[in-house]
Amino acid sequence: MCQTDVDSNRRFSLVAKYIIGIDLGTTNSALARCDAAAAEQKAQIEVRSIPQLVNPNELAERTLLPSFLYIPGEFDFPKGSLALPWEPEPKLVIGELARKRGAESPNRLVASAKSWLSYAAVNRTAPILPWQAPEEVPKLSPVEASSKFLQYLRTVWDSGEAGEQGQFALAEQDVLLTVPASFDEEARELTRRAAEQAGYDHVTLLEEPQAAFYAWLESQGDAWRHRIRVGNLVLVCDIGGGTTDFSLIMVSEESGELTLKRVAVGDHILLGGDNMDLALARFLQQRLEASGNRIDMWQLQGLWHQCRMAKEKLSHCWERGRNSSVAPLRRNWRATTSIRSW
Numbered sequence: 001m002c003q004t005d006v007d008s009n010r011r012f013s014l015v016a017k018y019i020i021g022i023d024l025g026t027t028n029s030a031l032a033r034c035d036a037a038a039a040e041q042k043a044q045i046e047v048r049s050i051p052q053l054v055n056p057n058e059l060a061e062r063t064l065l066p067s068f069l070y071i072p073g074e075f076d077f078p079k080g081s082l083a084l085p086w087e088p089e090p091k092l093v094i095g096e097l098a099r100k101r102g103a104e105s106p107n108r109l110v111a112s113a114k115s116w117l118s119y120a121a122v123n124r125t126a127p128i129l130p131w132q133a134p135e136e137v138p139k140l141s142p143v144e145a146s147s148k149f150l151q152y153l154r155t156v157w158d159s160g161e162a163g164e165q166g167q168f169a170l171a172e173q174d175v176l177l178t179v180p181a182s183f184d185e186e187a188r189e190l191t192r193r194a195a196e197q198a199g200y201d202h203v204t205l206l207e208e209p210q211a212a213f214y215a216w217l218e219s220q221g222d223a224w225r226h227r228i229r230v231g232n233l234v235l236v237c238d239i240g241g242g243t244t245d246f247s248l249i250m251v252s253e254e255s256g257e258l259t260l261k262r263v264a265v266g267d268h269i270l271l272g273g274d275n276m277d278l279a280l281a282r283f284l285q286q287r288l289e290a291s292g293n294r295i296d297m298w299q300l301q302g303l304w305h306q307c308r309m310a311k312e313k314l315s316h317c318w319e320r321g322r323n324s325s326v327a328p329l330r331r332n333w334r335a336t337t338s339i340r341s342w
Contacts, residue, residue, distance in 0.1 A: 021033070021034075024114060026115055027242070027273060029067050030065070031157065032048060036174060053093065053095060057080075069110040070092065073108065086155055094149065099305070103305035103309060106130070109130055113149070114242060118243075128141065142190070146194035150198035175204070177204070180243045181245045181265045182243065182265055209237075230252060230258065233251070239271075246265070278304050
């Protein structure tokens, strides 16, 4: 049994076949499902592949959808090269191709929309993104941008899972949508609004550290009951792309069963992988300007995204070669020297 705080405004579907989990991340988003009717011990969580453009005219399936939205100019892409199976002429690019092209033209890229949802110093329902973009670039609000990502995931689901009569459409399923534990009520309400605009009818907000803890419990089977004891306090640290979350979960006992309850949440900390990438970009900016090169705001944005891509390349090299004692060193050395050459 697991007793935790959940979204008090949740709405459940009476006809749902699936429970759908969506991690709407600052940097990447993911989609998973399990059978709503399956017994808890037999429920299998399946991560759904997400088709997306990775290059013009090239569609591929990935388990992650990069949370990047690119607003194309008139001559950015050849006509027809952005076609999707469900939309022949999309006006926006979402996912891997958006991330790639945005590194080259950051003034047309919407990134970190989720972090903007929690930034109270701006009007989060006003069209302000891309931030400080030229007047000719169409703008979206943080809520609208978040809704676009959710709408994309809904379309992906419906195109492959809805059934001949739409009986399994996402709008009819129960959806768990993650948010940082430190999101205040206004940021949570804006997240709900984004989901509603994307056509989600039955949404429960789930705090991300709790979701991470549930995933750990699921991976342990019944063994978790022997690894934690009554009176234990479990600190969950969730360091993501844009935020760092801390949640404290207390282990107690009720009717002879272990129960888990979230008892404390850390302050909202806008610190994550994005900040590491920006710190690298600032370092490179200093090096370049010391050599006599002037770096403007948009060039700094481009450096920021290039640093993120280099970091991810290093990470992928390590993952592919970690079982070899030689390959990781060679691959990482090559990637590192390319960074130094900047």
